Amino acid sequence: MxxxxxxxxxxxxxxxxxxxxxxxxxxxxxxxxxxxxxxMTALLRGMVDDMIKQGIGALPGHVQIHAAAYRDDPSVSHGxxxxxxxxxxxxxxxxxxxxxxxxxxxxxISSEYENRGILLLGVDPDGEMALGFDTTDxxxxxxxxxxxxxxxVIGRKLMQRLETRxxxxxxxxxxxxxxxxxxxxxxxxxxxxxxxESREESIVYAGRDVVQTMLGxxxxxxxxxxxxxxxxxxxxxxxxxxxxxxxxxxxLSWLELDPxxxxxxxxMDGFVLVWMVVIFLALSFGLVNTLMMxxxxxxxxxxxxxxxxxxxxxxxxxxxxxxxxxxxxxLLVGNLLAIGTIILLKDGIDISGVxxxxxxxxxxxxxxxxxxxxxxxxxxxxxxxxxxxTSLLPAWRAAQYxxxxxxGRT
Amino acid sequence: xxxxxxxxxxxxxxxxxxxxxxxxxxxxxxxxxSFICLSGPSGSGKTTLLNAIGGLDSLDSGExxxxxxxxxxxxxxxxxxxxxxxxxxxxxxxxxIPVLSAQENVEFVMQVQGVGTAERKKRSFKILQEVGLEGMxxxxxxxxxxxxxxxxxxxxxxxxxxxxxxxDEPTANLDSRSMEKLMTHFRELNRTHKxxxxxxxxxxxxxxxxxxxxxxxxxxxxxxxxxxxx
Numbered sequence: 001m002x003x004x005x006x007x008x009x010x011x012x013x014x015x016x017x018x019x020x021x022x023x024x025x026x027x028x029x030x031x032x033x034x035x036x037x038x039x040m041t042a043l044l045r046g047m048v049d050d051m052i053k054q055g056i057g058a059l060p061g062h063v064q065i066h067a068a069a070y071r072d073d074p075s076v077s078h079g080x081x082x083x084x085x086x087x088x089x090x091x092x093x094x095x096x097x098x099x100x101x102x103x104x105x106x107x108x109i110s111s112e113y114e115n116r117g118i119l120l121l122g123v124d125p126d127g128e129m130a131l132g133f134d135t136t137d138x139x140x141x142x143x144x145x146x147x148x149x150x151x152x153v154i155g156r157k158l159m160q161r162l163e164t165r166x167x168x169x170x171x172x173x174x175x176x177x178x179x180x181x182x183x184x185x186x187x188x189x190x191x192x193x194x195x196x197e198s199r200e201e202s203i204v205y206a207g208r209d210v211v212q213t214m215l216g217x218x219x220x221x222x223x224x225x226x227x228x229x230x231x232x233x234x235x236x237x238x239x240x241x242x243x244x245x246x247x248x249x250x251x252l253s254w255l256e257l258d259p260x261x262x263x264x265x266x267x268m269d270g271f272v273l274v275w276m277v278v279i280f281l282a283l284s285f286g287l288v289n290t291l292m293m294x295x296x297x298x299x300x301x302x303x304x305x306x307x308x309x310x311x312x313x314x315x316x317x318x319x320x321x322x323x324x325x326x327x328x329x330x331l332l333v334g335n336l337l338a339i340g341t342i343i344l345l346k347d348g349i350d351i352s353g354v355x356x357x358x359x360x361x362x363x364x365x366x367x368x369x370x371x372x373x374x375x376x377x378x379x380x381x382x383x384x385x386x387x388x389x390t391s392l393l394p395a396w397r398a399a400q401y402x403x404x405x406x407x408g409r410t
Numbered sequence: 411x412x413x414x415x416x417x418x419x420x421x422x423x424x425x426x427x428x429x430x431x432x433x434x435x436x437x438x439x440x441x442x443x444s445f446i447c448l449s450g451p452s453g454s455g456k457t458t459l460l461n462a463i464g465g466l467d468s469l470d471s472g473e474x475x476x477x478x479x480x481x482x483x484x485x486x487x488x489x490x491x492x493x494x495x496x497x498x499x500x501x502x503x504x505x506x507i508p509v510l511s512a513q514e515n516v517e518f519v520m521q522v523q524g525v526g527t528a529e530r531k532k533r534s535f536k537i538l539q540e541v542g543l544e545g546m547x548x549x550x551x552x553x554x555x556x557x558x559x560x561x562x563x564x565x566x567x568x569x570x571x572x573x574x575x576x577x578d579e580p581t582a583n584l585d586s587r588s589m590e591k592l593m594t595h596f597r598e599l600n601r602t603h604k605x606x607x608x609x610x611x612x613x614x615x616x617x618x619x620x621x622x623x624x625x626x627x628x629x630x631x632x633x634x635x636x637x638x639x640x
Contacts (some may be wrong), residue, residue, distance in 0.1 A: 007521045014509035304505045307466055308519050308566075309494025311487050404467040407501065 012322040034334025042369035061225030079220035100127025107174035111162035122211025141190035147208040151189030155200025291394035303406020312399035319395035414440040419472035432458035434629035443604035450626035456610035465489035498567030500577035513547035556583040
């Protein structure tokens with residue numbers, strides 16, 4: 001027979017505080033462990049989320065369409081015509097939040113002092129903004145007005161490298177489909193900043209129609225970028241677009257365009273679980289020790305309870321309730337600490353001191369913790385389940401004591 | 411339960427090279443409603459016999475039946491149930507749960523039995539009154555004297571109205587008045603509810619209260635006689 005749950009809980013609660021120092025130390029350990037589980041996971045999630053968004057923003061879009069040979073040779077020779085009726089029907093459907101077409105070719109940019117290899121983007125500015133280009137990133141001047149705009153918008157870092165400035169002229173040179181030089185002068189009308197310095201150095205924006213004219217490609221484009229509603233599930237959108245284009249087009253989701261990012265996303269869930277289990281394993285030694293000591297100190301009392309008629313299973317149950325109370329208290333404090341830390345750091349952690357390292361991974365220099373409720377549930381579940389499993393050994397030990405021997409202990 | 415029957419009980423302890431005879435071929439028959447004292451010097455086997463009858467200790471050989479059921483063949487769970495519902499224990503060292511109050515200690519067995527809250531509180535309060543601990547219900551064992559703790563232990567043993575009470579030196583820390591009060595209460599239970607008492611004691615005053623006196627020495631029963639109780 002066992003005590004009713006209320007009496008059991010009262011007995012267990014009071015037993016916890018018999019050695020309050022030991023209990024407080026263990027509570028603190030559990031709370032810090034839980035805090036680490038949740039907070040570090042939130043930081044990791046935030047970092048990966050940022051990397052994915054940066055990556056998708058850099059592509060841009062959840063799905064892209066190219067001519068089949070374009071990705072192997074991203075030159076002007078591998079363009080494609082503007083979208084046909086079938087494709088337009090998909091692009092204008094509810095599956096698609098926004099889309100745009102671009103000319104995207106390697107080129108050379110020269111100022112009066114320097115020159116650099118770049119990626120020339122001929123864009124429709126409205127389309128770019130719909131796909132995520134933030135005009136507040138233009139820190140000097142303005143973004144392009146429309147696809148006929150004759151200005152050019154360059155990155156801050158590129159401006160420094162070229163030793164030029166807003167209002168000055170630069171020359172952009174590339175090749176046309178006949179392999180002849182195609183070049184044009186542009187006035188710098190805007191300077192943009194990016195989270196990744198590499199983007200500031202390598203990408204320039206010009207009007208799409210202007211670039212098409214410069215390259216002599218008519219209305220051909222290099223790329224059509226499509227934004228869906230959820231980056232986690234681009235498969236359906238990819239499939240719809242594939243069925244609407246010719247067979248010599250390559251339609252790829254961001255998962256295929258950036259396999260590194262895709263892998264990051266896939267391993268994240270597994271990594272989070274491993275991380276939590278590792279933290280808990282470190283905690284578990286302390287928990288087992290605490291409970292073993294608690295049982296050892298109460299051998300006589302356990303013998304008494306057996307003598308009075310409590311079954312061995314009830315003794316196990318009582319020790320597990322004690323462990324559960326300890327875990328619950330630790331979880332409460334740990335969860336509050338973690339959530340509080342995440343709220344306090346909602347404006348991000350500036351890690352610009354290691355920004356170059358972060359840039360190599362595709363992450364920005366501001367880390368924003370992202371708390372996802374499945375991670376919260378997982379952390380709490382790991383602690384409770386593994387905590388109770390860990391407590392089985394001391395509980396089982398307690399139930400094995402023979403009443404007469406236990407009663408005889410001093 | 412109608413009777414306790416002990417047949418050829420043997421229990422040995424190893425102490426280095428020596429073998430100590432805790433019980434050496436002990437046989438007894440005890441009727442329901444008996445009031446028996448076990449006497450003998452320390453190490454005579456009184457506690458060992460009480461523990462064996464209460465199912466707290468195993469035997470090397472022999473049989474014990476309570477109400478016709480062989481308790482020496484019972485498993486741990488069955489023995490726990492037997493102790494819970496039919497046997498009250500008073501230990502030599504009071505053995506109270508230190509984090510529970512006096513009343514909570516008395517209620518402990520009834521809680522495990524599943525007695526309702528109101529009934530439990532009524533009985534525990536009454537029994538604490540009867541053993542002279544009125545007003546001390548909320549005190550924890552550390553706040554009670556040795557004698558008071560012993561009375562709480564006695565109250566715990568009898569509050570659930572067991573059929574058999576096994577008491578090991580129940581009056582060891584009690585003054586004469588308290589001892590008399592306690593023994594009177596025991597006899598009252600014995601006469602009105604036919605509770606069987608088996609009391610191990612050195613105290614001659616306690617022995618005078620018994621109907622039957624069993625003397626033990628070196629694990630053997632050396633004398634078993636009826637007597638006129640006071």
